[in-house]
Amino acid sequence: MHEETSVVRVGVLGCGNVGAALVTLLADQAASIEARSGLRLELARVAVRNLAKSRSVQLAEGILTHDAQGVVDDPDIDVVVELVGGIEPARSLVLDALKSGKPVVTANKELVANVGAELFAAADAAGVDLLFEAAVAGAIPVVRPLRESLAGTPIRRITGIVNGTTNYILSRMSEQGATYADALAEAQSLGYAERDPTADVEGFDAGAKVAILATIAFGTSVVAGDVSHEGISGVTPADIAFAHRLGYEVKLLAVAEHGGDGRVAVRVHPAMVPRGHPLASVRGSFNAVFIEADTLGELMLYGRGAGGLPTASAVLGDVVDAAGNRRRGTYASIGAMPRAVIRPIDEVSSEYCLHLEVLDRPGVLHAVSGVFAEHGVSIRSMEQEGLGDEARLIFITHEAAEASVQATLASLRGLDVVDRVRSVIRVVA
Amino acid sequence: MHEETSVVRVGVLGCGNVGAALVTLLADQAASIEARSGLRLELARVAVRNLAKSRSVQLAEGILTHDAQGVVDDPDIDVVVELVGGIEPARSLVLDALKSGKPVVTANKELVANVGAELFAAADAAGVDLLFEAAVAGAIPVVRPLRESLAGTPIRRITGIVNGTTNYILSRMSEQGATYADALAEAQSLGYAERDPTADVEGFDAGAKVAILATIAFGTSVVAGDVSHEGISGVTPADIAFAHRLGYEVKLLAVAEHGGDGRVAVRVHPAMVPRGHPLASVRGSFNAVFIEADTLGELMLYGRGAGGLPTASAVLGDVVDAAGNRRRGTYASIGAMPRAVIRPIDEVSSEYCLHLEVLDRPGVLHAVSGVFAEHGVSIRSMEQEGLGDEARLIFITHEAAEASVQATLASLRGLDVVDRVRSVIRVVA
Structure with missing residues (x-):
């Protein structure tokens, strides 16, 4: 049996794609959440930049406001949901909310990946929740399993497909033989890619997410700026x-990756993944996070990494959790x-x-393999393709340090x- | 910052495969768990049936005991881990532990799938944790995500590959063209299958697990006996x-499956899964749980479903959680x-x-398709294979009720x- 019903007033900052979906979800699921948890979630205020903008969701009179700070400061608000995005003013709003003892739920990967440590410390000082399941891989429960189920499990490596746009593009190239440009244009026309796709295609979005994953998996603060990108x-x-x-x-x-020496390596790059590997069958705009730990072997969490409704669903899960913790006086x-x-x-x-284009003449392999040897890069397999002007050599190396490979090149x-x-x-082995 | 260190004395019932791995894990990870959570886990007692049996783990003097009830009753024990298996005496021991206010962690799927409701009620009455992540799909965090991350998310269907033995056998048949008998013999020789493989190959093990999944996903009590098996x-x-x-x-x-009418359907059976479906690439002894919900789309959790160490790792996660909740006075x-x-x-x-073997003569398809029509089973595709004595017709139907298909047959x-x-x-669509 649950304790008697407790009313939880939710203030939302930002009402874009995810915010609008959250408003709808809250209305749809309030009754079942109350039946299940004894928590009556009420949408109290929604702060937006532009009050005049037409919205897909209907909000009761007095809910919509221009004043985000007012929502944070409102003593009647119990839980704050930050969906503003970016670092400022999101950071100040979140810090103020935490300092005033309000639990915060955010879907803002940029914020957590850049100033997460400051926010965690503020949450801890105030003794309230800061939850951010939706900031990494949308609807896939990955932050919470890492924080809870896998807490104490020494994790060796996390390998994620955490950007739906690039996975969609690569899937189209793989399945239809499309060029990068055509696949990108298609993703843009479907709304899977932004007009300026840089953040996605150059790996910055994935980089922010892997910084967050590394932080919670290894228990040391990793920021977006630590991540190498390709x-x-x-x-x-x-x-x-x-x-x-x-x-x-x-x-x-x-x-x-968490090295035996305690150092952490974080990077985003394309890679060849063997067909039998679970990550190879993650297609289209799906995401997956593959976790390797000595004690539990391999684990993969797969699902929708983006989209208003899946992301809002993850946010709502955090809101229920924060509200429950608040009632129990814990965090x-x-x-x-x-x-x-x-x-x-x-x-x-x-x-x-x-993959090298070479002259088709005797001694080429000898010369090329000498360069590998000189830099200590060991060759696992080699094959020649084509003849004459088309001659190409394809090498797969054993494990080698990036610096040695760059020197070889x-x-x-x-x-x-x-x-x-x-x-x-x-190449993923 | 964590509260000051609190010592948590753990009593373990049963020291088989999982118990031995848990003892090792506890010793290996105690320091990192303490650093991370401020909880000092101490192995206090381990109850076994046969004190004389030689064991792979070393236990300090006075730890090993024959008296499981004594462990449950010991006022110095803070958390009880039940790894005895089966329903009795596990049920009585767990109930006694809960009633005396001790949180219980169990990996016992039979217990939870048969008398779960009684145990949940006892845990609730005592205000303590009953955690059972390891009872379904070993190291894969699935119970907790369903209880927490997805709480309140209306789940439509859960489709699991939750028995490693049968998945290993089917993978060998698929990859090597082995017969069922040969693949089973191989699984037995590798220790993946029991000498009497009935519980695995006839779907009882998977049935207990899906009963637990249905219970926590849909919030209604489903028992192993509710599950149809093939x-x-x-x-x-x-x-x-x-x-x-x-x-x-x-x-x-x-x-x-949770129907629109509120009724729950639970079943275990072989099925054809399209190659592009994420479950199709779950090979060997791996497990996966595929979750469909309207709001978050498709979600899959994949990993090691069995084995001493992965299962012990899930048990240890629950122990840390129960100990943390106990310190905070919550559950x-x-x-x-x-x-x-x-x-x-x-x-x-x-x-x-x-797949029908038929006479190769005119009018056969007409007669056969008439039978389908008579029972209201609609045909999606048909093809003929072979001629003469080898003639076969292969039908794939649209969705049809089991009763109609049985009547058609x-x-x-x-x-x-x-x-x-x-x-x-x-066939999975």
């Missing part, structure tokens, strides 16, 4: 056709955490696939017999 | 080859729940694939032109 705009249909021939799919991966502490020591990308190891480019380094892409 | 012992290499040709894999699925309530109204399997609808078997119904298998 986007997908250089991926060609030839790269994908070649990957297919070897039994791989090309995916944009966000990787966080989910993240606690103070040290700044992570970041392993520079130069020292990060991976397997690589290198520089030397290869200086070799007479190498016309061009056509592509370099990491 | 195992994999009848699946032939021909079924699998045929499924492959149409672009499907054959999987043993555990399905829980995760499931609450009293009504008994589910079960939809009889006869009324459950699905798509079906029917009975009529088909009475038809002169039908030699034999070779196989009937459900």
Whole structure:
């Protein structure tokens, strides 16, 4: 049996895509949430920038306001939901809400990935919840499992497909043989990609998410600026056709690794993923987070990473949780955490696939393989494709440090017999 | 910052595979758990049936005992972990522990799937935790996401691959073309299957798990006895080859559906799963739980469903959680729940694939299709394979109720032109 019903007044900052879906969800699910938890969630205020803008949702008189700070300061508001996006004024609003003892739910990955440590400390000092399940991988429960179910499990590596736009583009290139430009244009026409797609295609969005994942998985503060980026705009249909021939799919991966030395490596880059790997079958705009830990083996969480309703659904889950904790007088502490020591990308190891256009003459392989040896990069497999002007050598290396591979590439480019380094892409073993 | 360190004395009932791994994990991770949570977990007592048995783990003097009831009654024990298995004496021990105000963590699916409602009520009455993440799908966090992240999200259907033994057998049949008997023998030799494999291959193990999933997903009590079963012992290499040709894999699925009428359907059966579906790529002894909800779309949780260490890891997560809740004076309530109204399997609808051996003569299709029409089963596709003595008709139906399909089969078997119904298998759309 539940305690008697307690009314929880929710203030929402921002009413875009996710906010509008949240308003609808709250109305639809309030009764079942109350039946289940004894919490009566009431939408108290919704702060928007432009009061005059027409909206897809109907709001009762007096709910809509221009005054976000007023919502944060309102003593009648019990829980604040931040859907403004960006760092300021979101940061100040969230800090003020926490300081006044209000639990905060946010879907703002930029905010958490840049000033998360400050916000966690403020939440802890005030003894209230700061929940952000929706900031990473939308509707997929990943933040909470990492904070709770997997707390104390030493996690070795997290590999995520956490950007739906790029996964959609790469899926179209893989399934339809589309060029990058055509697949991007299609994603834009469907609303999966922004007019300016930089944040997605260059890996910044995925980078913010992997910083958050690394922070909660390893218990040390990792910020967006720690993440090395390589986007997908250089991926060609030839790269994908070649990957297919070897039994791989090309995916944009966000990787966080915890080294034996305590340092953390965080990076976003395209990679060849073997077809049998669970991440290879994550298609279209779906997301997935693949977790490796010694004690529990491999774990993957898969689902809708974006979209108004799925994201709002994750936000609502956090609101119910924060409201329940508030009633019980408790909260989910993240606690103070040290700044992570970041392993520079130069020292990060991976397997690589290198695709070289070479002259078709005796001794080429000898010259090229000498360059690999000189830089200590060991070759796992090699094959020649084409003849004459079309001659190409394709190498897959054993695990090698980024710096050694870059040095190898520089030397290869200086070799007479190498016309061009056509592509370099990491390989998931 | 955490509150000052609090010591939590853990009593473990049972020291088999999972218990031994838990003892090791506790020793290995105690320091990091304390650093992270301020909880110092101490292994206080381990109750076993046979004190003389040699064990893979070393236990300090005085830890091992024959007296499980004594562990439950010991006022110095703070949290009880039940790894005895089966219903009695596990049920009595768990009830006694709860009644004396001790939180209980269990990995016992049989217990929760049969007398869960009684245990939930006892936990609620005592105001303590009863946690059972490890009872379903081992290391995969699925119970907690359903209890917390997805609480309040109306879930339409859960489709699980929750038995590693059968998934291993079907994977071998699919990948190596092995017969059922050979794949089973191999699974037995590797320790993936018991000497008496009935509980796994006939779907009872998966049935207990899906009863638990249905209970927590739909908030109504579903017991193991509510689940309809069909195992994999009848699946032939021909079924699998045929499924492959149409672009499907054959999987043993555990399905829980919540109908619009409030009734719940729970069943375990083999099914053809389209290759593009995320469940199709769950191979070997891995498990996965696929969740469909209107608001958040599709979600899949994938990982190790069994094994000592992964299961112990899930148990330890629950122990940390229970200990933390105990310190904060709170607990995760499931609450009293009504008994589910079960939809009889006869009324459950699905798509079906029917494989008939027929006489190769004019009018056969006419006669056969007449039988389908008579029972209101609509045909989505049909193809003929082979000629003469080898003639076969393969039908895939639109969604049809089990009862109608069974009536169709009975009529088909009475038809002169039908030699034999070779196989009937459900199809995931």
